[in-house]
Amino acid sequence: MNSWLRHHRDAVRHALQRLFDSPLAALLTIVAIGIALALPTTAHMLLSNVQQLSRNVSAAPQITVFMHANAPREAGVAVQRHAQQMAGVKEAKLVTRETTSSRLSQAEGLAEVLQVLPDNPFPDMVVITPSSFDEREILALRQELQHQADVEQVQLDAEWTRRLGALLRLAKQAVLVIGLLLGVALIAVTFNTIRLQTLTRQDEIAVSRLLGATDDYIRRPFLWFGSLQGLFGGLVALGIAWGVAHALSEPVGALAGLYNLDFHLRPLDTLDTLLLLGSSAALGWIGARLTPEPALRK
Amino acid sequence: MIVFDKVCKKFPEQHLRSGHARAAFALENVSFEIKRGELALLTGHSGAGKSTLMRLIPALERATTGQVRVGDQDVSKLSRRELPYFRRKLGLMLQDQTLLDDRNAFDNVVLPLVIAGLRHKEASQRVHAALERVGLAGCERAFPAELSGGEQQRLQIARAIVSRPAVLIADEPTAHLEASLAAEIAKLFDGFRHAGTTIIVSTHDTSPFDRYATRKLHLDHGHLQ
Structure with a gap:
């Protein structure tokens, strides 16, 4: 092992020793860092789950044309044929009122309701898949279909997913901003801890300098201290996020079940975990690196 | 080995109560040469400039004019980057160089070797040898507060001495010690001198x-007598 590696090994040992020298103070700082990091981490985890859910639900826009309740079957067929000939339409399917009723009667709780009703309440529908995702083209299609005979309503089905997507993008930006602010807070906390350490270790720094210690040698244990403190803070944040995922998993699963969705809240994946731990250690390193030179030059 | 050539050390101007300012000369035109294997005594009253002269050798202070050389190195011209490596060649025992209270005897003595990046086994052997040489064998685990002044x-x-320096610089090594302890330390130094x-x-x-x-060497108000 060369001397550079030996110096790093000694610096890690000293940094850990400094953490354990005042365990309560170190623990409180680490918990404070962990809680600060847990907020954006947990928010990111929840958003990733919601994003995953929205991906599972088809995001391809669909236009559903609802015919009048008393419109003849031929009217629906005519709309379907017309739609198939329109530019920008990939597919047009006629869903008869009987098919809709049959599908819904299989859903739990709805069969009894449908049996009570005297007539089939559903209209015929034409479900159209546009070939383009362009919003203007889709809106033009809807406009044209709206004017067809016996058409009651034309609905753009993907609208809610687009709204959800926009909301998710906004929430992600908010999480990023909060994450950046709390990252700055972590740097400030580490900076202050290291500054206080340099004040209490002036003798050690001065003696080491007299004995031939380089700037890097003096700085190294402080950098490792900052990185380890950040890393342990990241582990606390990871624990909190895992705890939140574990606590919410069952009720979220039950809620998703009510909407016939097979959805389970997932904790952070390996990449996100590594990213969290790596960035928390890096922020701690930055906080320690910002310690002013004069404090280390006594 | 150690050469001072027309060395002057002037501290920044001091502002007196009278409103006048004066430059404080700690050393004026000091020249001498100490050869390899010599034991040189530097004497003088308080404020004569002894400590300043001692601090010029490891470049804790820089000469205002003149040249300080240790071996083949011109101390006055050492860069900040070169300085730590130069100091590793010296054995320093200065008044402001205290023992670290939170480290035991072994850890205090091993520090120069750790800084130099020596292997643990070799460093450990050298520390035991150094402690034995000064009569502290068996005190490795004692903290400074548990040891007497001597x-x-x-x-x-x-x-x-643990890093086997070519030059040993000791500022008041026997201060506050009983005569018998001071004699013991002087004898130790003689042993080091004989080792080169x-x-x-x-x-x-x-x-x-x-x-x-x-x-x-006798200093009087910054002048070598």
Whole structure:
């Protein structure tokens, strides 16, 4: 092992020793860092789950044309044929009122309701898949279909997913901003801890300098201290996020079940975990690196 | 080995109560040469410039004019990057170089070797040898506060010699020690000299070193007599 590696090994040992020298103070700082990091981490985890859910639900826009309740079957067929000939339409399917009723009667709780009703309440529908995702083209299609005979309503089905997507993008930006602010807070906390350490270790720094210690040698244990403190803070944040995922998993699963969705809240994946731990250690390193030179030059 | 050539050290102007300012000369036109294997005594009253001269050798202070050389290195021209590596070649025992209270005797003495990046096994052997040489064998685990004044002084000597320096610089190494302990330390220094180490000792009380010194330098108000 060369001397550079030996110096790093000694610096890690000293940094850990400094953490354990005042365990309560170190623990409180680490918990404070962990809680600060847990907020954006947990928010990111929840958003990733919601994003995953929205991906599972088809995001391809669909236009559903609802015919009048008393419109003849031929009217629906005519709309379907017309739609198939329109530019920008990939597919047009006629869903008869009987098919809709049959599908819904299989859903739990709805069969009894449908049996009570005297007539089939559903209209015929034409479900159209546009070939383009362009919003203007889709809106033009809807406009044209709206004017067809016996058409009651034309609905753009993907609208809610687009709204959800926009909301998710906004929430992600908010999480990023909060994450950046709390990252700055972590740097400030580490900076202050290291500054206080340099004040209490002036003798050690001065003696080491007299004995031939380089700037890097003096700085190294402080950098490792900052990185380890950040890393342990990241582990606390990871624990909190895992705890939140574990606590919410069952009720979220039950809620998703009510909407016939097979959805389970997932904790952070390996990449996100590594990213969290790596960035928390890096922020701690930055906080320690910002310690002013004069404090280390006594 | 150690050469001072027309060295002047002037501290920044001091502002007096009278409103006048004056430059404080600590050393004026000091020249001498200490050869390899010599034990030189530096004497003088308080404020004569002894400590300033001692601090010029490891470049804790820089000469205002003149040249300080140790071996083949011009100390005045050492860059900030070169300085740590130069200091590793010296054994320093200065007044402001205290023992670290939160480290035991072994960890205090091993520090120069850790800084130099020596392997643990070799460093450990050298520390035991150095402690044995100053009569502190078996005290490895003792903290400075658990040692007497004389033992602390010897611990500092062990730290100064552990890296086997070519030059040993000791500022008041026998201060506040009983005569018998001071004589013991002087004898130790003589042993180092015979092993080839060049030693410069600054002291108020020359009596413990008189019989071992090969040269005496006397400073008076910054002038070498």
